[in-house]
Amino acid sequence: MRNAFKFREPKPKFYQKVRRCWQICICLTLFSLSFHAKGQQSQQQIKSDSLFRGIWRGKSICQVKGSACHDESVVFYISTTDKNLILELKANKIVNGNELEMGTIQFHYDEKMNAIESVPATNGVWKFVREGNHLKGTLVYNNQLFRLVDIVKS
Numbered sequence: 001m002r003n004a005f006k007f008r009e010p011k012p013k014f015y016q017k018v019r020r021c022w023q024i025c026i027c028l029t030l031f032s033l034s035f036h037a038k039g040q041q042s043q044q045q046i047k048s049d050s051l052f053r054g055i056w057r058g059k060s061i062c063q064v065k066g067s068a069c070h071d072e073s074v075v076f077y078i079s080t081t082d083k084n085l086i087l088e089l090k091a092n093k094i095v096n097g098n099e100l101e102m103g104t105i106q107f108h109y110d111e112k113m114n115a116i117e118s119v120p121a122t123n124g125v126w127k128f129v130r131e132g133n134h135l136k137g138t139l140v141y142n143n144q145l146f147r148l149v150d151i152v153k154s
Contacts, residue, residue, distance in 0.1 A: 051130050052078050052087055052109070052116055058134075058151030060093075069146065075099055076135075076151060078107075085109045087116055089126075 056076040062069040073094040081088050087107045092099040105126060107116035118126040124141030128149070137149030 051114070052107075052128070052135070053080060054078060055154040056135055056151040057154055058149065060137075060147050060149045063145045063148060067146075074149070074151065081106065086119070089116075 056078065058074060060072045060074045062071055075092045075094065077090040077092070079088050079090075085108060087109060088104060089107055090104045091102040093102055094100075106119045107126070107128070108119055109116050113129065115127060115129040117128075118124075124139050124146060126137060126139050128135040128137040133153050135149070135151045135153075137147075137151070138145060139147035139149070
């Protein structure tokens, strides 16, 4: 009967050293690629922070006349979160000279579009594009343009 287990002789030390060098090279390459990817995300985070973070004031104009929405003066506070490329927008409206909180929405930064878009929610999709010192925004709800927003950084 033939033995199914073969005894393998140890490889020469030269081949073991070459194999170890390849393992180290692969590990270093993967390690450096992960830092490169994190560096790119960090650069995008810094860009999104500087472009959008701050206090923004302006108008939110209702596009669906006869609906429950009204034209409003608004103040938006945009800040960073601990999640990468996610910003948070706290929306307030001005009523009788006082700010009334409407809610908070999270946004994802899109570097190619120089824009932020609300993280999917049931209350429609908000999108803001940076144009100079202005943010031009829209709210689309049930595939209908519901609001136009024009705000300026304070």
